Amino acid sequence: QKEVEQDPGPLSVPEGAIVSLNCTYSNSAFQYFMWYRQYSRKGPELLMYTYSSGNKEDGRFTAQVDKSSKYISLFIRDSQPSDSATYLCAMSATGGFKTIFGAGTRLFVKA
């Protein structure tokens, strides 16, 4: 079993839809949770960061962490064609040097 599981999609939604992206993990030591967005032929860029449990909101994006269920989510409201990209979840433990990435979910937002 992988440490981090993420549905690769692809996920196709119409413009304006609410998008929900999810990851599950097995290592209870993870404390730092991140979402990266990667456009085609580009490097991943940090989108959202959460420490421990809870929610974080930034504009149209909301990240949620449920440590009891070992489940993290990224919600995109009012999705735009410019949101079409691959979204990778990532997590790491306190004092650890390694970040574990999900395989990424490809999202297509149709105009």
Next chain:
Amino acid sequence: NAGVTQTPKFQVLKTGQSMTLQCAQDMNHNSMYWYRQDPGMGLRLIYYSASEGTTDKGEVPNGYNVSRLNKREFSLRLESAAPSQTSVYFCATTGARNEQFFGPGTRLTVL
């Protein structure tokens, strides 16, 4: 402030040839990483350097060597390239919150 830079952007090698991928960061971060990204496999850690003067193997180190030249630079060397090393290679650094910052990537094809 360029962040993380990588050279070259593209490279085609023949089986058995050698090459070095260069990475430099101006973010004054201690930790640097090399990943490879393949379709359906996500980001896999090849080697990392927690600080200047130290290097450690990641998940897929076979066929690669690294050098942490100084705090800014971390190079990845393929001594005898194989078709299985065809991939996109990303260099990254880690910030104070364990978040990673990525370079633009090197697309390598081994024929």
